Amino acid sequence: MIEFNNKYRSNQSEIMDDLDFQGDEMKNLLKDLKVVNKWLGGNNITIEGIQQLLKTLPKNKPIVILDVGCGDGEMLRICSDFAQKHNFTFICIGIDFNHNILALAEEKSRMYSNISFQNVDIFLGEKLVPNCDIALCTLFLHHFSNKEIERFLNVLITKSRLGIVVNDLHRNKWAFNLFKIVSTLFLKTNTAKHDGLISIARGFKKQELETISKNIHYQKSTIHWRWAYRYQWILKKNV
Numbered sequence: 206m207i208e209f210n211n212k213y214r215s216n217q218s219e220i221m222d223d224l225d226f227q228g229d230e231m232k233n234l235l236k237d238l239k240v241v242n243k244w245l246g247g248n249n250i251t252i253e254g255i256q257q258l259l260k261t262l263p264k265n266k267p268i269v270i271l272d273v274g275c276g277d278g279e280m281l282r283i284c285s286d287f288a289q290k291h292n293f294t295f296i297c298i299g300i301d302f303n304h305n306i307l308a309l310a311e312e313k314s315r316m317y318s319n320i321s322f323q324n325v326d327i328f329l330g331e332k333l334v335p336n337c338d339i340a341l342c343t344l345f346l347h348h349f350s351n352k353e354i355e356r357f358l359n360v361l362i363t364k365s366r367l368g369i370v371v372n373d374l375h376r377n378k379w380a381f382n383l384f385k386i387v388s389t390l391f392l393k394t395n396t397a398k399h400d401g402l403i404s405i406a407r408g409f410k411k412q413e414l415e416t417i418s419k420n421i422h423y424q425k426s427t428i429h430w431r432w433a434y435r436y437q438w439i440l441k442k443n444v
Contacts, residue, residue: 207402209381214351214413215406220396222348232309235277237397247372248283250437251343254370255284257439258339259293262367267294271337273327273361274345275299278310281320284341298335300325328353331360340365343372347407355420362424362440369424371438374408380434381405405434414438 208215259268268288272281281297288295297320301307307322314320325333340361346354361369374380384405388398411428414436418426424440431437 207399207406209376209378209402209406211376211378214347214376214409215403216350217403217406219348219400219403219407221400233394233397235279235306235309237392237394238276239279240391247433247435248280248343250372250431250435251280251341251370252283252287254372254437254439255287255339255341258367258370258441264292264294267296268339269296269298269335269337270339270341271335271365272297272299272341272343273334274342274348275301275310275322276306278314278320278322280341280343282314282317285317285319295319297321298323298337300327300334302326327357327360334360334364336364336366338366340369341372342369344374344404346371346373347404347409351413351417355417358417358421358440362421362442365442368442369440371436371440373436373438374405375430375434375436376405376408376410377434380408383434408434409436411436 207217255270262268270281270284275281278299281299284295285297299310299320299322301322302325304324307324310322323335327334349357358369381402384401388401392398411430414428418440421440423442423444425443426438426440428436428438
């Protein structure tokens, strides 16, 4: 039974957090997630955040984009397409702790010479996190406790030159119930239906993000609510 608590973040585990998660179920889950993101326009939130951090930069210099918890590399491919369309040069690096999903990411990104992937567990190998201009955390932070998020973002802000773009879920009962309906109609895998509900239950209230932000050094935060029940949190490097 998946529980929702409006006051507190859930600590229930998602199936896809298992290192052994692989095979057809993994591939079908990623297809389901892509459908949801495309339908709800969720990836645009990350692109808008990147544009905010790029405002003062010239287009003639390469920009290193680091996607943390990159999954199958979907976000980096979208970033690469955006860069090509708007005359930026992006060097895209994806890191994830699941080697199975990275194998799929490399397969799907083989036509993108500017995208590479690294198998890194951010909590066991903080020194292995690459330096970058902009770091992305898209639907990633909700997998962790607030203390873990604080620890990781303090590492990531030192690794980034311009800042961090976070795109994550608003914990909301309407969103929880709406996902039940949407997942029944449009999602094929039981894993996507299960993990989607837990993801929302593990999502954030704005006040929680603001509290976390106070414990992240060398940055100035802006947090905005976005459709559909997302938060765009931009941590601009401030040194």
